[in-house]
Amino acid sequence: MGIFKKALAVAAAFVMAVFPVLQASSMTVQPVVVNLTSFGSGMSRVVTVENTFATRLPVELRVEELVFEDGQLVNTKTDPGDILVFPPQAMIEPGETQSFRIQYIGDPELAHSKHYYVTVAQLPVQLAEGQSAIQILYNFQVLVSVAPAQAKPALEIVGSEIATNQDGKPVPAITLANTSNAHGYLSNGRLRISQKDANGKEIYKRSISGPEMLQIVGFGLVGANTNRTIQIPVELPSSEGSLDAKFTPE
Secondary structure: OOOOOEEEEEEEEEEEOOOOOOOOEEEEEEEEEEEEOOHHHHEEEEEEEEEOOOOEEEEEEEEEEEEEEEEEEEOOOOOOOOOOEEEOOEEEEEOOEEEEEEOOOOOOOOOOOOEEEEEEEEEEOOOOOOOOOEEEEEEEEEEEEOOOOOOOOOEEEEEEEEOOOOOEEEEEEEEEEOOOOOEHHHEEEEEEEEOOOOOOOEEEEEEEOOHHHHHOOOOOOOOOOOOEEEEOOOOOOOOOOEEEEEEEEE
16 A cells, blocks of 8 residues: 655734734635623633535634733733633534534633633545645634633723834834733724924824724723833824824724
8 A cells, every 4th residue: 555645735814903804715714703791691602614615514613821020912822711612623514504602601800801812723635545635724713811800900091102113114113001901902992193393383183083993903901000102103294203102992
C-alpha cells in the first residue's frame, strides 16, 4: 500500500469584533460580540453558525480567558471553566444553520467584568484513502464579555491629542477612562471632536455617532476600571494646534 501525504493549510480569522457578522467562504458567524451578565436573564446568549459551503462543515467551540494589560486584551490561552458552550461540537449540513448557547456559569458576584474568546474552529475532514488535498480551515473568535449584574459603564475622555497615523497623517487620539466595574464601548455613544489652531481659531469640527464609530473604529472596548487610548481614523487639517474631544453615552 502506498503512502500518501496530506497537506493542511490553516487560515485563522482572529478578530476584535469590528463587525456584527463574520463571513468566510465556508461559514457565517453571528454575533461576534456577546455581552452577558453574571446572573439573571442575561447570563446566556445564542451564537449561530451558517454553513454556506457546498460540503458538510464540522466545527468545535473552544473557550479562552482574556485579561487586560496596559489597556489591551491579552489571551491567557486557558479555559477557567466560567463559560459553558452547548453543543461544544457540531456537524453542519450545507446551507444549514446551527445554534450554540453560550452561558456564564462562573461566580455570580463578579467584582468586575471578565472577558473570553469563544473560538468557532472549523475541523479538518477525513479524506478518502489515497486522496491528497489542501484543507483551508477558518477560526473565528467571538468576544464574550460578562459584567456584574446591574453595573453600568462610566466612560469619559481624560485626554486628547493630535497623533500621527501609519501614513504620517494627523489624526485624533483620545484616552478613555472607565471608572465602573462594568466594561463599556466607545461605539455606544457619540464622539465630538474639535481642533483649534495656534491662535485659538476652530479649524475642524466633527460629530461621530455610535454606528459610524462601529464602522471606522470597531466596538472600542474599554475594560472595567481601565484606561484605553484609541486613534480615530479621521484625518485632521493640521498637525499643529490643540484638540478637544467629548464623549456622550447614547
